[in-house]
Amino acid sequence: MSAADRPVENEIRQKLIKEYNPIHVEVINESHMHNVPKNSESHFKVLVVSDVFTPLSLIEQHKHINNTLADYIGTGKIHALSIVSRTPVQWDRIQKKKELEQQQQQSNSSLVDPSPSCKGGFGK
Amino acid sequence: MNCLNNLYRASRLINSKSVFTDSLIVRSSVRRFCSASTQEQLMAKIKQQVTESPVVLYMKGTPEQPQCGFSNTVVRILEAEGATYTSHNVLADSDLREGIKTFSNWPTLPQVYIDGEFVGGADIMMNMYKSGELETLLKNSGKNKN
Structure with missing residues (x-):
């Protein structure tokens, strides 16, 4: 499907980019998981990582996004909106945690944990 | 009148x-x-209504038969926390379905109220459940005063 086939998804993404200048943004169309016609744009999940959220509480962050997307969610243009909002600091920690978990998973394939690789300090 | x-x-x-x-x-x-x-x-x-019990849930369907995945999530979370709560099925009352959105200035359902305060919908409940914040909030709510 081309971008033109997903007008609502693209409008939502553009609105979020404009409002939050995000480090990371994802707009996921989850409509296929629900009892709606094929290619519907009714159920969305958004992930926004932005410094705008840093001074806000979780509920304030979600209210902010609800307001930004009020043309869609309040009007019935879309049926459901699931929100994940993160500050840059939180996002950084999530990424690092993921890296660590991946490392652990790799080492779990062997019976013995491998030692961490050399970072070049030997003999200094 | x-x-x-x-x-x-x-x-x-x-x-x-x-x-x-x-x-x-x-x-x-x-x-x-x-x-x-x-x-x-x-x-x-x-x-x-929101102050009638310490935890009040507005949802689609009933805790036994949720009619929406997000409502179902919140029911599971509250049950995992061992919380006692009152629930209202907005699908059975269209005035309530719209009214609750106006009341909280929150456009979606489900909605959870603890000690009369709007706490959030499914995403926020899941966040608070994972962080342990919800457990603390429930502990400090009217829950243990029963």
Whole structure:
């Protein structure tokens, strides 16, 4: 499907980019998981990582996004909106945690944990 | 009752001014008076409802048969926390379904209230459940005072 086939998804993404200048943004169309016609744009999940959220509480962050997307969610243009909002600091920690978990998973394939690789300090 | 009073007031107002004899104007004035007071009554009803028990859930369907995945998530979370809660099925009451959104200024359902305060929907509940914040909040709510 081309971008033109997903007008609502693209409008939502553009609105979020404009409002939050995000480090990371994802707009996921989850409509296929629900009892709606094929290619519907009714159920969305958004992930926004932005410094705008840093001074806000979780509920304030979600209210902010609800307001930004009020043309869609309040009007019935879309049926459901699931929100994940993160500050840059939180996002950084999530990424690092993921890296660590991946490392652990790799080492779990062997019976013995491998030692961490050399970072070049030997003999200094 | 409020609505009847308003209707009476409206009719007196209209009778006193002969220019307002058009029945259409009369009808629309009456309707405006009535809908304003119905809305007020609904807000008052909800305000009372959210404080009726420490944890109040507005959802689609019932805890036994949720009619929406997000509502189901919140039910599972509350059950995992061992919380006792009152639930309201908005699918059985369309006025409540819209009214609750106005009340909290929150456009989606489900909605959870703890000690009369709006806490959030499914995403926020899941966040708070994972962080342990919800457990603390529930512990400090009226939950343990029963």
